[in-house]
Amino acid sequence: MGRMSPDVPLLNDYKQDFLLKRFPQTVLGGPRLKLGYCAPPYIYVNQIVLFLMPWALGGTGTLLYQLDILRDYSAAALSGGLMVITAAVIQLTSAHAKSKSVVVQRMTALNILAEEDEHEFTSCSGAETVRFLIPGKKYVANTVFHSGLAGLVCGLGTWYLLPDRMTSLYGSPGATAALFVFGWLTLCIAEYSLIVNTATETATFQTQDTYEITPLLRPLYIFFFVSVDLAHRFIVNIPALEQVNQVLHILFVLLPLLWALGTLPPPDALFFWAVEQVLEFGLGGSSMSSHLRLLAMFITSAGTPVVSYFIPSTVGVVLFMTGLGFFLSLNLSDLSLVFRRGVARPGVERGPKAFPGSCGHRFGRKECLLCTVVLGVALLEAGLLHHYAGVSQVSRSSSQSNLGYVLMALLSILWILGETQSIYIFGIFRNPFFPKNIQAVSVFSEKQNKLLKIGVVRWILLTIVSPLAMVAFLALDSSLHGLHSVTVSIGFTRAFRTVWQNTENALLETVIVWAVYMVSHTDCWWNRSLNTGVRLLLIGVMRDRVRQFITKLQFAMTVLLASWTEKKQHRKITTTLCVLNAVFAPFVLIIIVFSALLSSPLLPLFTLPIFLVGFPRPGQSWPGAVGTAACVCTDTVFYQQMVPRLTVALQTAVAAGSFGPLLPGSHYLGRFEDRLIWIMVLERGYSYCCINVKGLELQETSCHTAEAQRVDEVFESAFQQEPSRTWFLNEHLGNVLTPCTVLPVKLYSDAKSVLTGIIDSHENLQEFRDDLVKVLVWVLIQHCSKRPSLQENIRRTENNREALPVVLPALNTSPYPKSLEDSDSLNSDTFHDWSDDCIFDDEPTIKNKKEKLQFKDRPGTSLPIPGSVDSQSADDRSTSTGPQNDLYRTMLLGFPAVDKGQREDAAFIPLVEFSCPQSHLLSVPEEWRSNCTPHSRITEASPLFPEDWYQFVLRQVECFHSEEKSGVLEEIAKDKALKAVYVHTVMACYIGLFGTDNMVPSPGQIVRVYSGGLPCSGTLDWLSEKPELFQLVQKAFRYTLKLMVDKASLGPVEDFEELMDCLREYERDWYIGLVTEEQWKEAILEEKPCLFSLGYESSMGVYTARVLVLQELLVHVGKLNAEAVRGQWANLSWELLYATNDDEERYSIQAHPLLLRNLTVQAADPPLGYPIFSSKPLPIHLC
Secondary structure, eight states: OOOOOOOOSSSHHHHHHHHHHHHHHHHHHHHOSSSSSSHHHHHHHHHHHHHHHHHHHHHHHHHHHTTTTTOOHHHHHHHHHHHHHHHHHHHHHHHHHHSSSSSOOOOSSSSSHHHTOOOOSTTTOOOHHHOOOOOOOOSSHHHHHHHHHHHHHHHHHHTTTTTHHHHHHHOHHHHHHHHHHHHHHHHHHHHHHHTTTOOOOOOOSSSSTTTTOOHHHHHHHHHHHHHHHHHHHHOOOOOOHHHHHHHHHHHHTTHHHHHHHHSSOOHHHHHHHHHHHHIIISSSSSOSSHHHHHHHHHHHHHHHHHOOOOOOOOHHHHHHHHHHHHHSSSSSSHHHHHHHHHHHTTOOOOOOOOGGGGOOOOHHHHHHHHHHHHHHHHHHHHHHHHHHHOOHHHHHHHHHHHHHHHHHHHHHHHHHHHHSSSSEEETTOOTSSSSOOOHHHHHHHHHHHHHHHHHHHHHHHHIIIHHHHHHHHHHHHHHSSOOHHHHHHHHHHHHHHHHOOHHHHHHHHHHHHHHHHHHHHTTTTHHHHSOOOHHHHHHHHHHHHHHHHHHHHHHHHHHHHHHHOOOOGGOOOHHHHHHHHHHHHHHHHHHHHHHHTTTTTTEEEEGGOOOOOOOOOOOOOOOSOTSOOOOOHHHHHHHHHHHHHHHHHHHHHHHHHHHOOOOOTTTTEEEEEEEEEEEEEEEEEEEEEEEEEOOOSSSOOHHHHHHHHHHHHHHIIIIISSOOOSSSTTTTTSSOOOOEEEEEEEEEEEEEEEEETTTHHHHHHHHHHHHHHHHHHHHHHHHHHTOOOOOEEEHHHTOOOOOOEEEEEOOOSSSSSGGGGGGGGOOOOOGGGGGGGTTTTSSSTTTTTTOOOOSOOOOOOOOOTTTTTTTTTOOOOOOOOOOOOOOOEEOOOTOOOOOOOTOSOOOOEEEOOSSSTGGGGOOOOOGSOOOOSSSSHHHGGGGOOOOHHHHHHHTOOOOOOOOOOOHHHHHHTTTTHHHHHHHHHHHHHHHHHHHHHOOOOOOOOHHHHTTOOOOOOOOHHHHHHHHHHHHHHHHHHHHHHHHHHHHHHHOOOOOOHHHHHHHHHHHHHHEEOOTTHHHHHHHHHTTEEEEEEEEETTTTTEEEEEEEEEEEEEEEEEEEEEHHHHHHHHHHHHHHHHHHOOOOOOOGGGGGGOOOHHHHHHTSTTSSSSSSSSSSOOEEEOO
């Protein structure tokens, strides 16, 4: 993504033409009157005829009614019936045209949008013409359903727009004529979109219209308008209903404009938005983390006022509302989990063991006990106070008034205590009690402890005292003692639920209602006509809308001022837009008010100061399930490890009040090093909230870097700069990000360094070669000493003092030549006698004899030599116990077998005895002892073997637990046969890595071997067939590289003890590998303390090292303007789904230091956004 420039286009040239063709189609409901090519005239004529067809059919019924031939409902039925027939004919014509067309597979074109407009017309009624005019439906059921719906719309529309009806409403022939003409245009637009060709709607919620819901958008709103008119027809004694009907008839003709601007939501978004609004403001609930939970909670909550209406006892009503309100405000998933734990058998493991970071705070016995006690106290006080209030009305009024003062005091105290937990008061003034110049975790924790004590007091007041006080206030209300009514049931059901669901808002609303009651006259409409429950409901709606208006106004001012003051945001039209906003400021305010009333996003078109009312949508802003999609990459694992730890840290901060009022739909941004954490609150209940955490990309683009730097500046000015005076203003007041607090979280710090001067140092590389042999020795001995069956072997052989022979490579004098080059020839015939699959086995198959020869490490066994002309049978036994030449066997791995008289340099393996009975327990596995490396080469390299280090490592082995441990290890260390085994294996592995040359390895060779790229040789084949040994060799090589880097950075290793400590630390606390390996991800999730990786930066030509260290570090967290996020996401949805403006260099995705536009786009749900991590809904318990 390039640098921001005022010349960045809003839309490229092609997209501009595309939008200019699409938008008229949207306005008219589907007719394509503006094409990108020359079309025959009959294409336009046919579309106009189809567009006006509903008017002609409805006009027929209207004319017959006006001539008194038919009654109004008969005229409507006639028009509707004709429309059904017409719609059926249209759909059958489309189906017939599809059946006649020949299916031709079209080659993929580079420009899909242009290809959609390419059509060849042959005649007025040709198949291609019909398919262009009437695309048809995907499903037969929709064909039938939409045709019937079209008839219903036409019939009811005819009834709705009868001239006599409108004349009776307005009494003006001019108004009637205007409404009749433009009203029928509205109906024609809706009908065309339903049965002919569906227009692409600007109000698009789903990325794909799988079930053809879009055609239902316009008829849906027509049904709403008609339903009000029908209600007015049959209910004539309500003046307010007549006024509403008059207003709606005027708005009816404006529906095409609202559809074109995208103000009215599609059916799916409208449904979930309406359910969410009713649940939150009508039933006292909260928006939920998923649509399924939302529907389940709505159905359950809706039954509460219905049941309470039929309870005869007022005490029973109060107890029912209190108890069920408390129950529904809890996280029902936690309750089901507690229930399952209770019924499960004790001691039974349930579910897999989680990784270390998942040990977060769960809903357990302590929380369950607290909820039980609080519920019991609430029920007891509600029942007693309500019963007491029914006895004495004077005492009831006095007690409720006193509780009002108590609630006001609680509200003030909670506000003061809450403001002390955050860095800024009102987001403007710095908090003098908050720790200053925060850089170290220990310093911050020490200073934060004092504030946490205040937070505990606030939590007690908010979680226990305030709900109980409000329950008492409501239980004393006189409205509950009267006759049951619908308003009482709905109002008080919501009131008793909100007390628990959102205590802070409920406390504010209760105090406002009580204050208004105290200062107003008793006989005023507010106090006389409305009960306390309804008053609380209305205050709750007003509180939310005022809050939205303020945040939307702040967002609009930020967009407007930034476009003027920020040079990089200044465009040619900026001055004109600013002047228009100033001139039409009242109109802009009306748009903001209207957006707040609908609880819909304020949409800045292309993020310019051109404000529209976005369509109402659920609080999540996206239709998909939370956490199901993300652009996963190698950096995703950092967020996977961080989230459980972050959740634990959030519990303390949220409970203390550091994040302010926690409302569903709130957004927070966390920052640590190069990581950006996006937190969204999904739902809120009693002592819990549910969040979604997203991780943004770490590979920063220029726009991402610019905004990330601004985020760093905002946090640094708040947390890391020493203020010049105690009180000062927020330096970044106009930014959408307001710092809140700092969270100590255990996560990985990421340090990258250049290895220039280390990995290319000749001295370091020389030491690397020597250290590699030592590390190989240590790794192999450690592996052999920790084999699972070792302890059983120790117990089995403790009393066995008989010497055990082993296949041992002879490293001393030999009657054979030293190299294969000295051999005259190799007999290739015997090579075919060996099976490729069994050449490394202890039981090689000799095909020409069709028998298996058993080789075992035991004395007195005469072992045949494969390929020799005088091989003995496996059944022949010898009584000789000493090493003899006829016991030698040849294992040339990767080379043909040699005849007995010609094998002059075979890597022969004699059968010898260990001098110590326990030596075989630490010996390398037998299948590792033989390889294809010639004996002469191992002999040449054997001086590199560090015998002192070998004996030192053996003496440190901790696999023997007997009292004679030191003596046993001393005997093993002196066992020359065991040493010979290790010399042979270690040097074979070493030669496989670097060959037989004594040359110092190059940095490129180091990197290749580190990455698993061994040089091609016979040893490579040998290692590749032994995965366990290969992994050990690779681990030893990587440990050696890490040792070289540490020695260059920290100094040389002084002695064997220090070297041993280093290797043990690598084994215990480090994962040394590659970022691309799966083990790297597993190590991070298992929270390995340290990780190391080697890499090569090709662009700079340098070798790099990356070190991750797990430690408790500070994460800065700030609150984002929620309406700024919703508005930018609404614009993103419009740009990508309607304008198809997916240009990566478009203006609306460029860096914006105040709006954080690029980061906000990234945080949107895929496919529109591209976060690299998105969590499932995470519950945070605040107990």
